[in-house]
Amino acid sequence: MKNEKHLYKLIYKTFPALLIIFIFYIAVVPEATFAFAVNSPISKIETDNQDDFDKKFREGRDLIDKEEWARAAAKFSEAIEKYPGGKSADAALYWLAFCHKKQKQFKEADTALDRLLEKFPASSWVSDAQVMKMEIAAPLGRIFSGSVGTTALIGGVSGLSSTVSPANTVKGTAAATTPGFYESLTTGGVSTTAAHTPLDREDEIKIAAFQSLLSADPKRAIEAMGEILKSDSKASETLKQEVLRVLRSPRMSRTETFGFAASGSGIGKEFVPLLRETLVKSFQNETNLKIRKEIIYALANLGDQSTDYLKKLYATAENDREIKKAIINSFNSFSSSANSFYSFAANIAQNRKIESGFLLEIVRTEKDIELRRLAFSNLQRFQNWSEGEQTIDMLARLYDSEPDEQFKISIVRALAVAKQNQATQKLMDIAKNDKSDKLRLEAIYSLRTSKNPEVLKFLENLIK
Template identity: 25%
Template sequence: MHTHTLFYPTRTALTMTVCLLALLLLTGALSTVAAQKNFEKLTRFVQTQNASEASAKVFRAGRDFIGEENWKGAVEKFQSFIEQYPKDAGIDAALYWLAFAQFKLDRLTEASSQLQRLLKKYPNSNWADDARALQIQIGSQQGRAVEPSSDDDEEIKIVALESLFRSNPERGLAFVQNMFKPGSNASRHMKEAGIEFIRRFGEEKAVPLLIDIIRNERDAELRKAAIETLGRTGDERAFEILVEMVKTSTDDDVSNAAVFAISRFKSERSHPVLFEMARSAKSVEVRKNAIFYLSREGSDDVLDELMRLYASEPDVEVKKQIVFALRRMNTPRSIAKLYEVASGNGDVEVRKDAIHWIGQRGDAQAIEYLIKTYDAETNEEMKNQIIFGLSRTNQKSALRKLMEIARHDKSLELRKQAVFWLGRSDDPEAAQFLEDILK
């Protein structure tokens, strides 16, 4: 950025320059909180879908890859969703998360193209604001000028607040405290920035100030932001407060934010609490989140504890989350357990999830297992899931199994499914097979 731009006489030039500066400063300050909030928003959206629909399964797989930070897998899934279900209600969300994953892979031009498509076709989408924010970030990395928006003044104020913290932390803290007093007209966005600046610049005062916001703020989103930020301080004083919150709160959003914050601490402190929440929290969503954060570590101790929970757990949703954890841990032992679940005689929905994650692996062992399991399986829902798994790989053995099913399976519905997925293959052998059927 050229410094003489600041002296241009027009307000637009000044605004564009300061907005770009705002972006560069805020990227480090708010990216972690924003990413967590957006993933929670994505998860809430997935929970509103009909999980039995084929489109929802593809979308959920993309969401899971985002959670695993498997950006290539997410790109593949969301591209597949957009191609297969162009009229689905989730198409705008898929466009945003496709762009997000491409952005993470440094495929900036492709990401920008998807965002432009989203904003042009779905200007009132719930993801439009997120798309505009990501578009600005991409523009800054590409060295493009950033168009000013109606939020310019607020962004300038945030830059000014950070500058105040850098020059005089005491005055910055006092300003943020006033923002949270009754009668303040500060926006939520401004307050979220203030919460992050407390963590970055507040030093010893950060923890008590964040706790005060958590206890007194009425806005649930701001309380969540403060709880998550409290966990990111790494301050041992915060740990017991977070444990108290997660055990006593009747608000799932608060409990989930506290679980996330606790997961940021070292495993010897966080794991006992997370295991307790996974076993006994009243909310299924809180239990699932505790399992999710435990699965970030692929240790044998975590795996053993999760399998003990699996063996005693009656709730199907919790069991399915443990199955996802096995895939996410991705160790030889956890993958072996995944195969055990798929081959067992447990709940069909849980076994279907295990089959799904095995299919996502796409290696020779997985394909061989799916083929053998299909022949031995009697449940049609399971067979349908195996067909889907076979369709997600480019392995010739999987393609030929789909052809065999399409030709000879006793079930008309399963034969139709095999033909459907063969039609989505780019393999010339699949195209020839379909032509032969039509003769």
């Protein structure tokens, strides 16, 4: 009886505390449980969404290989609209535009490229998009791009006047307004830069004069450019940028590859050393990052010794990521000497080999994962970049030492494109032994187009 009274007293004394704990549990624990229940599925959903995006992207690329443009466009469009935040959304937009272009759907291609340039201004696909915009400009009626009532240069011949409405100009200029006269000079009649800043009228005239002088007397024009690019020059930032962009215009070069210039006159081979020397000196004295980037792109167009200079510059850039990014972007199949109007037939193959080799070295040794990814992306735009057992061996070793799973997926896809026996062997090894199910599945999927009896037997054994 005594024990029972003691028990009742104990319960009576502890009941308020137990009640408070119970109320706290009811109020707080369900919220924590709910938060956990909500957050975990979201993470899984995001992963599933990216996997589905990747699947549609791969299917689109496969359809491109089969030249089924309409079906490929549908795949890329579905991936972009359903998962606009996909990690490769910029690449998907580019390939969507590519498929539209192949079907002569130039307006749709232009729209896709505009979305790419607007949403992903720092993407490594920007240069490719700008090139394609140049390619589709003529079918869209954008042969020249002058202000209303402005006399434009057509094919390098002045005196031909044309009135061009804003609807017939290339989108991408500031505020999407009609491009100024200078753009018909700097981009061969097409505005392709996503962030052009309009020049004032005086600077437009200076650009026109520079373009004409460059055709008439390249040596004097290069010397004039050197004065404009001096650190103590009174020239505006935009004027300096546009002077450098003139050098990258197709109409301003004369190559032995084609035997004639786009406009009938331009910079001859004999003036390239002076141009290179002027650009290097200007870069060394320049502190403005925008101008330095433009100089890098102009130098990359010259090839030969300029490539060596940029390689040394990359090595000394240390932690200057923006300069390193500019150098990497200058080495790709569209903006570098591999596609340069200053490169001569005898040097093109050698320049391509040097540039792709440099990008491969960055992929192998660079510690910054963002720079490595950028270099790897640009490297894969070179034709036959993966030829040679040494390259495949390097990729295999890089895969084994790489901690970043997403980058490993890029390597798997590159091995799949290589179509070499050594690459196939590595893919089978990954599919069989990798600790990551995601990477195993990626490797297995990469083997889907192989007709190699060994691969077919391997896949069959996985099923058993």
